[in-house]
Amino acid sequence: MKSGTIALIGRPNVGKSTLVNSLIGQKVAITSPKPQTTRFPIQALYKDERGQIIFTDLPGIFKKAKDTLSKKINRQTINDLEGEFDAVLYIVDPTRKRDFEESRVLGIVRKLQMPKILVFNKMETEDAEYLPQYKFLEDEFDTFFYVSAKKKKHLKPLLDKLFEIMSEGEQTPEEEYVYPAINLDSKTFVSELIREKVFLRTRQELPYTTTVVIDELKERRDGTLYIKARILTTDPTYKKMLIGTGGRSIKIIGMMARKEIELARNKKVYLDLQVEVDKHWMQTLS
Numbered sequence: 001m002k003s004g005t006i007a008l009i010g011r012p013n014v015g016k017s018t019l020v021n022s023l024i025g026q027k028v029a030i031t032s033p034k035p036q037t038t039r040f041p042i043q044a045l046y047k048d049e050r051g052q053i054i055f056t057d058l059p060g061i062f063k064k065a066k067d068t069l070s071k072k073i074n075r076q077t078i079n080d081l082e083g084e085f086d087a088v089l090y091i092v093d094p095t096r097k098r099d100f101e102e103s104r105v106l107g108i109v110r111k112l113q114m115p116k117i118l119v120f121n122k123m124e125t126e127d128a129e130y131l132p133q134y135k136f137l138e139d140e141f142d143t144f145f146y147v148s149a150k151k152k153k154h155l156k157p158l159l160d161k162l163f164e165i166m167s168e169g170e171q172t173p174e175e176e177y178v179y180p181a182i183n184l185d186s187k188t189f190v191s192e193l194i195r196e197k198v199f200l201r202t203r204q205e206l207p208y209t210t211t212v213v214i215d216e217l218k219e220r221r222d223g224t225l226y227i228k229a230r231i232l233t234t235d236p237t238y239k240k241m242l243i244g245t246g247g248r249s250i251k252i253i254g255m256m257a258r259k260e261i262e263l264a265r266n267k268k269v270y271l272d273l274q275v276e277v278d279k280h281w282m283q284t285l286s
């Protein structure tokens with residue numbers, strides 16, 4: 001049986017997490033239309049009759065890392081790329097202009113000493129108007145694919161190629177991948193789902209001031225799942241915005257998150273969600 005590890009690299013918002021979810025066939029990584037959604041590597045296991053692939057969805061690499069958290073993420077991601085991977089998928093998004101940020105990512109990719117596969121994503125859209133700016137990359141990479149992560153188009157040839165370059169190896173035992181992503185425990189996965197709803201429901205800088213902490217997650221005797229969670233933000237003004245007039249905003253975030261957790265866990269969920277100011281959560285993040 002084949003076995004291998006693949007890292008996904010690209011600037012923010014190109015669709016790395018969406019692609020991992022589509023390859024795996026279920027949601028392992030949160031996604032949003034906002035850049036810098038992913039904050040730490042998510043490892044997801046794909047299995048079929050040919051063997052297994054562990055995909056590592058990395059945070060997007062970006063140009064100006066201003067705050068403590070962004071700096072930490074950028075540094076860590078570049079560091080993570082020095083790890084052992086059988087290949088990297090370099091994802092580009094032809095709906096957006098090639099820019100300085102993209103050149104930076106390309107510079108990092110060029111230095112990597114492993115097989116590299118170029119993936120043009122979002123190719124189902126009519127907005128891939130900047131494709132000519134990326135075309136030259138086809139000469140630089142031995143292998144490239146045009147896909148749509150969102151519409152799950154042309155993913156099979158990509159998977160075929162990955163198995164082709166992979167060697168025989170040990171398979172991960174079944175008990176080690178009960179969660180959708182193999183490096184996430186229940187609490188982390190739930191906190192990510194809540195964070196995704198914050199990203200979807202808030203605007204401008206607000207989502208970047210937040211993180212989600214799970215204080216309690218337990219199954220009650222009646223079979224329901226009880227979750228106590230806090231959204232932390234850095235400023236009282238942001239707290240107010242997160243709660244919204246009459247608590248409307250937090251109510252919607254909570255409801256969206258609860259629905260998705262119920263779907264993922266196939267259980268009725270009671271979600272107790274609060275907002276709290278913690279000026280220093282970014283600094284204390286490991």
Ligand SMILES: Nc1nc2c(ncn2[C@@H]2O[C@H](COP(=O)(O)OP(=O)(O)OP(=O)(O)O)[C@@H](O)[C@H]2O)c(=O)[nH]1
Nearest residue numbers: 013014015016017018032033036037038060149150
């Ligand atoms: N039209 C279209 N949109 C896509 C496709 N793949 C991803 N998207 C959208 O692009 C946006 C970003 O997707 P993500 O998967 O969160 O991107 P990412 O590269 O993981 O972003 P970071 O985690 O911030 O680095 C979301 O709104 C997705 O729905 C695609 O194939 N076609």
Ligand SMILES: [Mg+2]
Nearest residue numbers: 016017037038
């Ligand atoms: Mg992502």
